[in-house]
Amino acid sequence: MQPLTDLLRDQHVQMRRLLDEVRQLGIGSEAGRERLRQARALIVEHLRQEDAELYPSLHRTDATQALAQTYADEMRQLSGEILAFFDSWQHGGDDLAFARHYGRLMGLLNRRWTREEVRLYPAYERHCLRTDAA
Template identity: 35%
Template sequence: MSALIEKFKKEHSEIVAILKDVKKLGIHSEEGRSKLMSAKEYLLEHLREENEELYPVLRKNTKHNKNLKKDLEIFAIEPEYVSRVVLEFFDKYSEGTINKDFQINFESLFTALNARIRNEEEALYQEYEEIMKKMGGVS
């Protein structure tokens, strides 16, 4: 497995653990909100790296791989959508203002991130690994 994919999988585990901790602590508790807000930069950096290092390689190789093309068409909006959901959530709540939609928006964030992680790990990472092997190296 490439170093990049290992790194992303490790980060996925950490992100899921943070989100589960937040749910366990309670999204409305000071400790839960604090833990979530402290993860903002880590989460945004992870998404940025995937959007810049993973998806361009995959998109560039769709010409010769119909399965990959189909997978990326299915997930086409998803990477940008998840990034937007995350940014909007943190923009809205980073000042500490909590409204009645906070729980619903957190659940949307949690669901979107879990879906992205599952899609990447089940469908896209293996494709990336195969592309890198064909290119004669691993990143």
């Protein structure tokens, strides 16, 4: 079985790929909107896994409780903005407006993904993997 943090990192790669395909195909095309739906579904699953598996493990460990709370609180705020992006473009729309909104979303996601991969996931691997495997 793949370790949780490896799975979450792989999902980041898949989300980037799908979102790049949306940008390349264009929001006006059915193929672009299909990739958008796929990216949304993957993000929702990713958030579910973090809520169900990652954060509870981090909360059970004294060394990572505060970090987990900070990241979970931040994600609760960001998730509405992220999902609103997908919902607002599900039927297509103006390419220029989409490009601006897409750029803001990717900036937000890339900052978050980097912070997770540099700080949150290593904390989980260092402090929680031994306990979760037991």
